[in-house]
Amino acid sequence: MRLLLAFWITIVLLSPLALAQQCTTEVPVNAFDSTTRAFLYGLTPADFDAALGRAQLTISSVRPVFRNRVLVLLDSRHNHDRALLRTTSALVSEAPPGMPVAFGILGDRGVFTRKFITDPDDLSSAVERVVAHSNSSGEAIALSAGLTEALDVFGAHQPGDTILLVTSGVEHESRKKMEQLRTEFRRRGIRLQLLMGLLPLAAGRPADFAELISAWDQTENFSAQLIHLANVTGGALMGFMNSDWLHAASSGYMLSIVMPATSKPRNWKLRIRDAGNDVPPADLFYPDHLVPCAAPMVATLPTKTKPRP
Numbered sequence: 001m002r003l004l005l006a007f008w009i010t011i012v013l014l015s016p017l018a019l020a021q022q023c024t025t026e027v028p029v030n031a032f033d034s035t036t037r038a039f040l041y042g043l044t045p046a047d048f049d050a051a052l053g054r055a056q057l058t059i060s061s062v063r064p065v066f067r068n069r070v071l072v073l074l075d076s077r078h079n080h081d082r083a084l085l086r087t088t089s090a091l092v093s094e095a096p097p098g099m100p101v102a103f104g105i106l107g108d109r110g111v112f113t114r115k116f117i118t119d120p121d122d123l124s125s126a127v128e129r130v131v132a133h134s135n136s137s138g139e140a141i142a143l144s145a146g147l148t149e150a151l152d153v154f155g156a157h158q159p160g161d162t163i164l165l166v167t168s169g170v171e172h173e174s175r176k177k178m179e180q181l182r183t184e185f186r187r188r189g190i191r192l193q194l195l196m197g198l199l200p201l202a203a204g205r206p207a208d209f210a211e212l213i214s215a216w217d218q219t220e221n222f223s224a225q226l227i228h229l230a231n232v233t234g235g236a237l238m239g240f241m242n243s244d245w246l247h248a249a250s251s252g253y254m255l256s257i258v259m260p261a262t263s264k265p266r267n268w269k270l271r272i273r274d275a276g277n278d279v280p281p282a283d284l285f286y287p288d289h290l291v292p293c294a295a296p297m298v299a300t301l302p303t304k305t306k307p308r309p
Helices: 002-013 082-093 120-133 143-152 175-188 209-221 224-233 245-249
Strands: 022-033 048-052 055-064 070-075 101-106 110-112 162-166 191-198 237-241 253-260 269-272 282-285
Touching: 048 253, 070 082, 070 143, 070 245, 082 101, 082 120, 082 191, 101 120, 101 143, 110 120, 110 143, 143 162, 143 175, 162 245, 175 224, 191 224, 191 245, 237 245, 269 282
Parallel strands: 070 101, 070 162, 162 191, 191 237
Antiparallel strands: 022 253, 022 282, 048 055, 048 269, 055 253, 101 110
């Protein structure tokens, strides 16, 4: 009898469901008011509803994205304006202390800082070296190749990793190359945010309303391929490069999500709960695939109740 009981317990513990392991992955999410386009603040786990297929996912915590690694990448392949380089590099050098920032320029090749830098003086020196070594005299590097090099700067994944691409958005890559890029961004769990260069200035003054409208008209010519690539990574076309660039690169919420352990990115869905909790209709930007996370060493038995956020 004891042998039969021991055998039954062994079968139960080794069943696929019993061996299902869970782990926690972290995902950056931007939330905007659908009407005003303003950032939504003060959201909690109870405001979100997440699902992996038909399985409900538990959101264990929600906190602001803060001090994530950011690579600011200036696309100067079609516009090697030295004033643009100087202004952008000066803005990057003003990153707050403690924020890990790298900088790169795309011209006839990609030139990058060697690492992410948190000290303002070290960052300023590294940015100056990148500007000095940048060049657009030859044939421009393909954007897909430049972004692939940029992904390699990050090394091992860290939650919130973001590329902030400053570009005119005039780009037409083959479908195959864009699919390869999407696969790489998903696999590495890196977010792509887009900025359209600098706001127009006239005689040293800020742009007036008419100039802003004219500048925003540029979005009609912005690459739909690039916008789609940013969207599937959890990013968006955020506007123009200015002194508040870090809010585009280090923005939104970091969600800690409990999910089944897996070795592949998994498609999932996220929405704001309709619970009458005064949260307005929202537009969410989040990666369309969850990045795999490391499972605990010990398998856990499945709970009898379906987990809820």
